[in-house]
Amino acid sequence: MLDWYSNLDFISQFFWLIAVIGSLIFTIVVILAFAGGDADDFDSVDAEIEADSGIGFQFITFKNLMGFFTIFGWSGIACTEAGLPTPLVFVIATVCGLIMMTLMAAMFYFMQKLADSGTLNYKNAIGAVGEVYLTIGENRSKMGKVSVRVQGALRELDALTDALEPLASGTIIKVIDVTSNGILIVNKTIKPIQPTKQ
Secondary structure, three states, rough: OHHHHHHHHHHHHHHHHHHHHHHHHHHHHHHHHOOOOOHHHHHHHHHOOOOOOOOOOOOOHHHHHHHHHHHHHHHHHHHOOOOHHHHHHHHHHHHHHHHHHHHOOOOOOOHHHHHOOOOOHHHOOOOOOEEEEEOHHHHHOOOEEEEEEEEEEEEEEEEOOOOOEEOOOOOOEEEEOOOOOOEEEEEOHHHHHHHHOO
């Protein structure tokens, strides 16, 4: 195997290396994304790559980049085997990689929209008591996340507050309103939550 690889020219070695590594990582990422495993690790990487908050058409994410390198590598191998000139090989491989990125971005975008819309009615969250998961900025300056029970399930949802001080992680809150695009408006609870009597 090593002899075969060492006998290849530099361009072929380059594309084979990218194709094999990209395919392995891409396969793991896709399996985790669809199986609902530890894909949160990759989602946190995506969150660092994107500067966007909320649901958007996220083009440059870790998953999409792995898709790009996988198709880039295999397209490059195919074009090299076909005897195309090196500049044309790189152009075709890059275009194929970008098409793959676009398809993956669209797929995950619509999957996320479908999961978030579902049958969840955000208005049902009004009056619910929960806990701040990610710090919420004062006077709607920064969006955070809260954990609240809505329609019988504990959910992590985007939230803003009209309070004059930020609501730190762990703060007990109450949902007082919901925006038209599904962002919760919360406020710190004034009274402590009393345990339910049996």
